[in-house]
Amino acid sequence: MNNEQLSAFKAWFDKFVAGFYSDDEYINANIKMKEEHTGRVCSEMLYLADQLHLVGNQRLLAETIALFHDVGRFPQFLKYQTYSDPKSINHCLLGLEVLQKENILVQLPDNERQIIETAIRYHGEKELPNNLTGDTLLLSQMIRDADKLDIFNVVIKAYIQRRDDPDNFKLEMEVLDEPRCTPEVLDAILTGGRIDYKALRTLNDMKLCVLGWVYDVNFVPTLRRLKQRRHLETIFEFLPDTPDIRKVREKIFAYVDSRIE
Numbered sequence: 001m002n003n004e005q006l007s008a009f010k011a012w013f014d015k016f017v018a019g020f021y022s023d024d025e026y027i028n029a030n031i032k033m034k035e036e037h038t039g040r041v042c043s044e045m046l047y048l049a050d051q052l053h054l055v056g057n058q059r060l061l062a063e064t065i066a067l068f069h070d071v072g073r074f075p076q077f078l079k080y081q082t083y084s085d086p087k088s089i090n091h092c093l094l095g096l097e098v099l100q101k102e103n104i105l106v107q108l109p110d111n112e113r114q115i116i117e118t119a120i121r122y123h124g125e126k127e128l129p130n131n132l133t134g135d136t137l138l139l140s141q142m143i144r145d146a147d148k149l150d151i152f153n154v155v156i157k158a159y160i161q162r163r164d165d166p167d168n169f170k171l172e173m174e175v176l177d178e179p180r181c182t183p184e185v186l187d188a189i190l191t192g193g194r195i196d197y198k199a200l201r202t203l204n205d206m207k208l209c210v211l212g213w214v215y216d217v218n219f220v221p222t223l224r225r226l227k228q229r230r231h232l233e234t235i236f237e238f239l240p241d242t243p244d245i246r247k248v249r250e251k252i253f254a255y256v257d258s259r260i261e
């Protein structure tokens with residue numbers, strides 16, 4: 001693919017998203033959140049592309065994947081008013097449907113289109129299938145890291161906004177805001193296992209789940225960026241100070257440091 005194609009993709013994306021704004025403030029706030037998320041994921045992706053020394057075509061594919069990774073989020077929210085896939089629809093598959101229906105990727109060679117589609121298809125899954133290789137694997141791993149980097153930023157901003165100005169908080173909360181953590185979730189994070197998204201019951205579970213993503217990070221530059229931004233510390237500030245949480249904290253920081261060194 002070439003630069004002109006990337007520019008055309010960006011122009012299409014802007015127009016596509018613009019069509020989801022309406023006079024509904026709640027929908028607009030949530031659409032805007034994902035539109036801005038996409039912009040930042042593109043930057044995170046380019047950061048990783050630099051750090052991992054991607055060249056030419058790989059870079060263009062990386063940016064295209066970041067641009068389109070959440071294209072399914074917009075129709076998802078409009079139709080279901082939620083970003084919870086279990087409560088609505090798989091937004092990765094919905095994204096592929098959008099791209100196919102709009103004939104966006106047809107101008108690319110088959111192999112490039114397949115790389116983009118595979119990376120989008122699996123970016124939100126608990127883990128990648130183990131049969132991916134080459135650039136498909138590399139770019140699929142990169143979008144998962146770039147996406148996570150920005151989700152840390154998004155959730156932290158939401159917690160702060162909600163704490164400081166709860167009356168004007170317009171973003172969707174998918175779970176109950178109760179002080180407890182679900183034992184199954186705590187257990188999974190303490191044993192380094194994967195957290196089943198279906199087990200998440202409370203906002204504190206969600207915070208633990210986000211913290212647990214560090215185990216899924218593919219690249220050291222991602223962890224370096226997380227650390228440099230103090231995102232993990234900030235999320236812990238929003239969790240209760242209990243012996244269990246302190247244990248989680250120790251474990252997570254030790255893990256991140258061991259990978260960075």
Ligand SMILES: [Fe+2]
Binds near residue numbers: 069070091123124147
């Ligand atoms: Fe996504």
